[in-house]
Amino acid sequence: MTTKDPESEHPSVTLFRQYLRICTVQPNPDYGGAITFLEERARQLGLSCQKIEVVPGFVITVLTWPGTNPSLPSILLNSHTDVVPVFKEHWHHDPFEAFKDSEGYIYARGSQDMKSVSIQYLEAVRRLKSEGHRFPRTIHMTFVPDEEVGGHKGMELFVKRPEFQALRAGFVLDEGLANPTDAFTVFYSERSPWWVQVTSTGKPGHASRFIEDTAAEKLAFEKQLQRWCQEAGEGVTFEFAQKFTEPRMTPTDDSDPWWAAFSGACKAMNLTLEPEIFPAATDSRFIRAVGIPALGFSPMNRTPVLLHDHNERLHEDIFLRGVDIYTGLLSALASVPTLPSES
Numbered sequence: 001m002t003t004k005d006p007e008s009e010h011p012s013v014t015l016f017r018q019y020l021r022i023c024t025v026q027p028n029p030d031y032g033g034a035i036t037f038l039e040e041r042a043r044q045l046g047l048s049c050q051k052i053e054v055v056p057g058f059v060i061t062v063l064t065w066p067g068t069n070p071s072l073p074s075i076l077l078n079s080h081t082d083v084v085p086v087f088k089e090h091w092h093h094d095p096f097e098a099f100k101d102s103e104g105y106i107y108a109r110g111s112q113d114m115k116s117v118s119i120q121y122l123e124a125v126r127r128l129k130s131e132g133h134r135f136p137r138t139i140h141m142t143f144v145p146d147e148e149v150g151g152h153k154g155m156e157l158f159v160k161r162p163e164f165q166a167l168r169a170g171f172v173l174d175e176g177l178a179n180p181t182d183a184f185t186v187f188y189s190e191r192s193p194w195w196v197q198v199t200s201t202g203k204p205g206h207a208s209r210f211i212e213d214t215a216a217e218k219l220a221f222e223k224q225l226q227r228w229c230q231e232a233g234e235g236v237t238f239e240f241a242q243k244f245t246e247p248r249m250t251p252t253d254d255s256d257p258w259w260a261a262f263s264g265a266c267k268a269m270n271l272t273l274e275p276e277i278f279p280a281a282t283d284s285r286f287i288r289a290v291g292i293p294a295l296g297f298s299p300m301n302r303t304p305v306l307l308h309d310h311n312e313r314l315h316e317d318i319f320l321r322g323v324d325i326y327t328g329l330l331s332a333l334a335s336v337p338t339l340p341s342e343s
């Protein structure tokens with residue numbers, strides 16, 4: 001349903017645009033604004049709302065819809081609340097106004113990465129609840145800070161907290177990427193980020209170019225860095241700003257009950273899935289590293305990949321279709337019967 005008349009705009013789209021207007025842009029995100037918005041959603045939906053401060057000023061907000069069998073591990077829907085900076089001069093519209101053009105494209109920082117997904121989760125739960133559904137498994141929605149700068153004050157700490165253990169997550173959905181074709185991409189693993197800061201003191205010299213050697217083992221790469229710094233002489237050091245060493249893969253074979261539920265629900269909705277390894281890094285790496293299967297999925301087909309780009313935008317019809325898709329996915333995932341490993 002494309003709505004050109006603002007008065008007839010779908011309420012889920014209106015809510016999405018309201019959330020986009022909260023300026024949670026790095027490096028100084030308005031996290032307070034996002035939390036207030038989420039608390040109001042919890043109130044409207046009749047969901048409990050927990051706030052866990054992992055570092056002063058860095059709060060994880062958790063909205064919970066209890067299942068009929070609370071002894072079963074839960075479904076966790078994760079999204080981050082922060083967004084990356086903008087170069088306003090390259091935008092056709094203010095990136096924090098959530099301008100909608102006459103065709104239905106919503107321009108905003110976070111429209112793909114990943115405020116769309118946050119609102120789709122909330123709206124799918126709202127719809128399922130209002131239709132009177134109940135599912136065996138509890139559904140938690142976590143809204144986390146700090147993802148765009150590495151997650152060190154967000155998910156990385158949260159997975160180590162007792163409050164995270166208490167959620168008893170059995171399966172997690174997190175962010176993916178748009179796909180320009182008719183298909184939807186789903187991510188079952190990701191690259192391990194290694195961010196290196198090299199400090200060279202002394203007389204200024206010429207910068208070295210990074211040599212790309214994809215065949216290199218990670219350990220070999222670290223030794224190479226050490227050698228380069230040694231060869232460069234006294235006073236040259238390097239430090240990892242980010243070094244992830246525990247990559248994991250979430251199973252994507254039909255014998256896995258979570259994959260069977262996820263892919264089965266997609267098939268029932270006639271969606272074509274393309275499983276891939278995420279080309280960057282998301283908070284899913286912390287979740288997989290503590291042994292919980294996670295899939296990265298942002299339901300945006302027929303959409304150019306514009307995360308972190310100028311003029312990031314999403315069509316309202318694609319956004320609304322995403323709400324439908326999550327209603328199907330949540331119904332299936334929250335109904336997965338007790339697994340052998342859970343009994």
Ligand code: MET
Pocket residue numbers: 147148149150151193242280281282
């Ligand atoms: C290594 S932290 C990842 C930050 C962000 N998700 C990116 O891929 O750019």
Ligand SMILES: [Zn+2]
Pocket residue numbers: 080113114147175
């Ligand atoms: Zn993201």
Ligand SMILES: [Zn+2]
Pocket residue numbers: 084113148307308
């Ligand atoms: Zn991002």
